Structure formats: C-alpha cells, structure tokens
Amino acid sequence: MMHHDRVHALNPLVSSLLVRDRLTPEEIEAVFALPFQVKTFTRDQTMVREMEQLHFSCVLLDGVAGRAIYADKGRQLTAIHVAGDWIDLHGFLLKKLDHNIVALSPCSIALISHRALIGISEEFPHLTRVLWLSTLVDAAIHRQQLTNIGRRNPIEAMVHLACEIYVRRKSVGLDAGPTFPLPLTQNDLADLFGLSLVHISRTLRELRALPFIQWGQGIVTLTSFDEAAAFAGFSPDYLNLFEQPR
Amino acid sequence: MMHHDRVHALNPLVSSLLVRDRLTPEEIEAVFALPFQVKTFTRDQTMVREMEQLHFSCVLLDGVAGRAIYADKGRQLTAIHVAGDWIDLHGFLLKKLDHNIVALSPCSIALISHRALIGISEEFPHLTRVLWLSTLVDAAIHRQQLTNIGRRNPIEAMVHLACEIYVRRKSVGLDAGPTFPLPLTQNDLADLFGLSLVHISRTLRELRALPFIQWGQGIVTLTSFDEAAAFAGFSPDYLNLFEQPR
DNA sequence: CGAGGTCTTGAAGACGATCAACAAACGTGG
DNA sequence: CCACGTTTGTTGATCGTCTTCAAGACCTCG
Numbered sequence: 162m163m164h165h166d167r168v169h170a171l172n173p174l175v176s177s178l179l180v181r182d183r184l185t186p187e188e189i190e191a192v193f194a195l196p197f198q199v200k201t202f203t204r205d206q207t208m209v210r211e212m213e214q215l216h217f218s219c220v221l222l223d224g225v226a227g228r229a230i231y232a233d234k235g236r237q238l239t240a241i242h243v244a245g246d247w248i249d250l251h252g253f254l255l256k257k258l259d260h261n262i263v264a265l266s267p268c269s270i271a272l273i274s275h276r277a278l279i280g281i282s283e284e285f286p287h288l289t290r291v292l293w294l295s296t297l298v299d300a301a302i303h304r305q306q307l308t309n310i311g312r313r314n315p316i317e318a319m320v321h322l323a324c325e326i327y328v329r330r331k332s333v334g335l336d337a338g339p340t341f342p343l344p345l346t347q348n349d350l351a352d353l354f355g356l357s358l359v360h361i362s363r364t365l366r367e368l369r370a371l372p373f374i375q376w377g378q379g380i381v382t383l384t385s386f387d388e389a390a391a392f393a394g395f396s397p398d399y400l401n402l403f404e405q406p407r
Numbered sequence: 408m409m410h411h412d413r414v415h416a417l418n419p420l421v422s423s424l425l426v427r428d429r430l431t432p433e434e435i436e437a438v439f440a441l442p443f444q445v446k447t448f449t450r451d452q453t454m455v456r457e458m459e460q461l462h463f464s465c466v467l468l469d470g471v472a473g474r475a476i477y478a479d480k481g482r483q484l485t486a487i488h489v490a491g492d493w494i495d496l497h498g499f500l501l502k503k504l505d506h507n508i509v510a511l512s513p514c515s516i517a518l519i520s521h522r523a524l525i526g527i528s529e530e531f532p533h534l535t536r537v538l539w540l541s542t543l544v545d546a547a548i549h550r551q552q553l554t555n556i557g558r559r560n561p562i563e564a565m566v567h568l569a570c571e572i573y574v575r576r577k578s579v580g581l582d583a584g585p586t587f588p589l590p591l592t593q594n595d596l597a598d599l600f601g602l603s604l605v606h607i608s609r610t611l612r613e614l615r616a617l618p619f620i621q622w623g624q625g626i627v628t629l630t631s632f633d634e635a636a637a638f639a640g641f642s643p644d645y646l647n648l649f650e651q652p653r
Numbered sequence: 654c655g656a657g658g659t660c661t662t663g664a665a666g667a668c669g670a671t672c673a674a675c676a677a678a679c680g681t682g683g
Numbered sequence: 684c685c686a687c688g689t690t691t692g693t694t695g696a697t698c699g700t701c702t703t704c705a706a707g708a709c710c711t712c713g
Contacts, residue, residue: 305476354557
C-alpha cells in the first residue's frame with residue numbers, strides 16, 4: 162500500500178527509487194515532504210550552469226534534459242535524462258557541477274534545497290543509500306555510452322540508446338506500449354555520439370531500414386524490443402532495475 | 408593533527424577523502440578501523456567480475472586497475488584507477504557490477520565487507536556523504552573520458568589523460584616531481600580510447616614530438632603541466648579537489 | 654636461445670568529416 | 684491563411700582519419 166496515491170509531482174521520482182529497493186512509509190513520506198519549487202525552461206536553455214555554486218538540486222518533472230561539456234571541437238552530451246530522474250543530485254555533494262545541464266525539449270524541474278537533503282542524509286541512512294545508488298546508475302549509464310562511442314558502430318549505438326530509454330521510461334511507468342517520444346534533433350544526436358550531423362542523418366536512414374525499430378519525428382517505436390536489444394548488444398543489467406536490500 | 412600517522416595501508420584512501428572535506432578524528436578512526444583483507448593480482452587478472460553478487464568492496468592499494476566492458480568489437484576501458492582509489496565502492500550498493508575490474512599492472516587491493524560499510528553509513532552520515540562524493544567524481548571522470556573519445560582528437564585525449572592521472576596522483580601524495588608511472592600497454596590505450604592498436608602507436612609517435620610531455624616505457628613526464636593542460640583543454644575542476652563542507 | 658608479447662611501419666581501403674546546395678518543417682507576424 | 688525566415692533534415696562530392704592486414708623488429712623471460 163502506498164501513501165500519497167494522489168497525484169504528486171515527485172511521483173515518478175519515488176517510483177524510480179522503489180524499483181531498486183523497498184522504502185518504509187516514513188522514508189516515502191520524507192521524500193514527498195521535501196519542499197520544492199517548480200521552474201520551467203524552453204528548449205536549449207541551460208538549466209544548471211557549470212562551476213556555479215549550487216544550493217539546490219533539481220528533479221526532472223517533464224521533458225528531456227542533457228548533460229553537456231563544451232570542448233574545442235563542439236559540445237559533448239554525456240547523458241540524457243527523462244522525467245523522474247534526479248538529474249542534479251550530483252550537485253548536492255559536488256557543490257559545483259563540471260558540466261552544464263541543458264533542456265533538450267521544454268522542461269519543468271523541481272528545485273530541492275541542499276539543506277533539506279542534508280536533513281534526509283542525517284535522519285534516513287537507508288534512504289540515503291538508495292539515493293546514492295541512483296547516482297551510481299548514472300555512472301553505469303556513462304559507461305555504456307563510452308562503449309557506444311568507443312566500441313559500437315553508430316547504428317548499434319543508436320539502437321542501444323533507444324533500448325535504454327525504452328527500459329528507463331518503462332521502469333518509472335511513463336509508457337504503456339512500444340512507442341515513446343525521444344525529441345532529440347539530429348544535432349543533439351551528433352553531440353551525444355561524437356559524430357557529425359551529416360553522418361547522423363545517414364545513419365538514421367540506415368536505421369530506418371531495420372525491421373524492429375521505427376525512429377522519426379522525435380518518436381521511437383520498438384516493434385521488437387528483443388531483436389533490437391540483440392542487435393545492439395543491449396542488456397538492462399547496468400540499469401540495476403531489481404528490488405534488493407541496499 | 409592526524410591520528411594514525413603510522414604507515415597504514417588505507418592512508419592513500421584517507422588522503423583522498425581529506426582532499427575534499429575535513430573529517431573528524433572519529434570519522435578518520437572509523438575508516439582506519441575498517442577490517443580488511445589484502446589480495447594481490449598479476450597483470451590482466453580480473454579482480455571483480457561483472458554480474459557477480461558482491462559482499463566486499465575493494466580499495467586499490469598499489470598498481471593500476473581498469474574498468475572493462477566487453478562488446479562485439481572488443482573491450483572498452485571506461486576508467487583507470489590508481490592507488491588510494493576505492494575502485495569498487497559502487498559495488499556496495501549496486502550489489503552486482505555492470506563491468507569487470509581488471510588489473511592493468513600487478514595490483515594489491517584491500518577487501519572491505521559491505522556489512523562494515525553499512526555500519527559506517529548508519530553511524531556517520533557526514534563520512535557517508537564524503538564517500539558518496541568520491542563515487543560522484545568517478546562519474547565526472549567518465550564524462551571527461553566521453554569528451555576525450557567523442558570530441559577531442561586522439562593526441563589531445565591522451566595528453567588529457569596524462570594530465571588527469573598526474574593531478575590525481577599528486578592529490579593523494581603519490582609523486583613529488585613531474586614524472587610518474589603509467590604502465591599501460593598500447594593495447595590498453597587502444598581499448599581506453601576506442602581506437603586501434605596501430606593508431607595508438609602512430610599517435611604516440613606524434614605525441615613524442617610535443618615539447619611539454621614525454622611518454623614511453625610506461626613512464627610519463629610532464630615537463631610543463633601548464634602547456635600540456637592548455638593543449639588538451641584540461642581543467643582539474645571536475646576532480647573536485649577542494650576542501651568544502653559536504 | 655627460443656617463444657610470446659609488445660611495438661613499429663607500410664599499404665589499401667572503409668568510415669566519417671567537411672563543404673555545399675537544397676528540401677522540408679515550423680513558427681511568426683502580416 | 685499565406686508569406687517569410689529560421690531551424691532542421693537530406694543528399695552529393697571530396698578529403699582526411701582511422702582500420703585492417705601483414706610483415707618485421709624489439710624485448711623480456713623462461
């Protein structure tokens with residue numbers, strides 16, 4: 162039985178925690194009791210700027226966000242995030258981010274003060290471990306993206322990404338069927354995979370010839386997730402989507 | 408004033424924590440009081456295997472270790488680790504790793520039971536946050552490696568790596584001068600940067616023409632760190648090497 | 654001394670970048 | 684509702700980077 166069955170902005174966040182471990186009613190209450198402030202952004206706005214002293218962390222309530230590092234040769238997107246992701250939990254302890262968080266679609270976020278998070282970490286050691294865990298999964302996602310760029314070819318890498326987003330969205334209950342929105346421009350994809358815009362366009366054309374996936378207009382359909390996963394070498398293990406005492 | 412000025416195997420670990428925040432004598436004592444068991448490995452041995460249920464985490468006491476993911480096209484090394492790194496702190500909460508940890512040189516590690524870590528996290532919330540922080544820095548290192556592979560050219564990427572290892576080793580007091588060991592084979596470097604062995608060989612030849620860096624026989628000398636950093640676009644910010652309340 | 658691992662070099666070809674032109678989609682204001 | 688400009692996506696041609704294959708040098712350790 163869940164407390165707060167009512168619609169609450171932080172519901173997807175709590176779902177994402179419950180996927181990985183049971184929480185006590187008190188712990189769930191503690192999360193829902195976090196005071197927050199909602200802020201919205203339009204596409205391409207920077208939501209959190211690198212090297213800024215931070216006093217708030219943000220949970221993505223709606224939209225798609227990305228982590229961006231700017232190098233000489235252009236922008237590198239190191240990860241993309243969907244609703245429910247506590248995108249900026251890193252900032253709680255890092256105090257200054259090493260990268261920018263940008264809105265890749267219109268976004269709304271909940272800002273939660275670090276002071277409140279200190280409170281959680283002092284009072285709820287187990288809940289703290291589950292939050293910690295969620296940042297460890299972010300690192301695992303980075304490792305898969307490294308493998309995508311370093312050791313998978315572009316078309317496999319893109320299918321791998323689609324599989325990952327599909328599973329991540331499913332795990333927090335965002336979609337029912339095989340179709341989900343992924344409103345990234347080809348420019349975004351180029352920066353995500355370290356390729357040129359032109360090459361992404363050609364790779365997408367190739368990808369559209371595959372029978373088990375449709376990708377266009379910012380919408381992806383995995384007509385056969387299993388075939389897609391086999392094609393891309395995707396295994397959901399790294400997302401750590403199993404309930405276990407932490 | 409430090410407790411335990413005597414030589415203790417976990418000294419580099421404690422140094423690496425103290426770089427980022429003050430710890431109370433009780434917190435330091437709690438770390439030094441962790442029971443551990445030392446294990447040694449030869450080059451190329453797998454120290455932690457992916458998907459194995461874990462009950463211990465390991466701190467690297469000596470040697471160089473790497474995180475490896477195996478894909479169709481070969482191995483991807485996502486990070487390399489030096490003495491003092493709590494390489495396997497992830498495993499404490501993930502319970503199963505998504506990758507292998509391999510010895511890239513002869514290594515010795517200290518195994519620390521998850522039970523003991525639970526104890527720390529229940530009793531020492533602030534120390535827990537500092538440990539959490541160290542895993543967040545690992546993620547930041549992954550992001551830089553993504554930028555290396557995706558948006559820097561190979562020679563810049565390799566100089567960036569040299570700068571990073573130089574700063575990381577300095578920060579835990581491993582070296583005095585501009586020279587440090589980096590016993591990676593060209594094969595390891597290829598897997599780290601997602602390139603072929605042959606191309607690494609040629610890139611190293613180019614790199615050896617640079618005046619501010621020497622790299623050969625597994626030994627790197629940064630005759631001018633500043634020039635190297637400027638060349639590679641390296642800034643140590645992401646390593647979060649500043650003392651601050653967490 | 655021989656064997657295996659490591660490194661170097663050359664040559665050929667695949668892959669992806671860049672430049673350039675154009676098409677399609679979208680949003681805005683007239 | 685259309686006209687227009689801007690953003691996004693497509694295609695072709697050329698060029699540079701990196702891979703692959705192959706051969707040989709070097710090195711270390713039994």
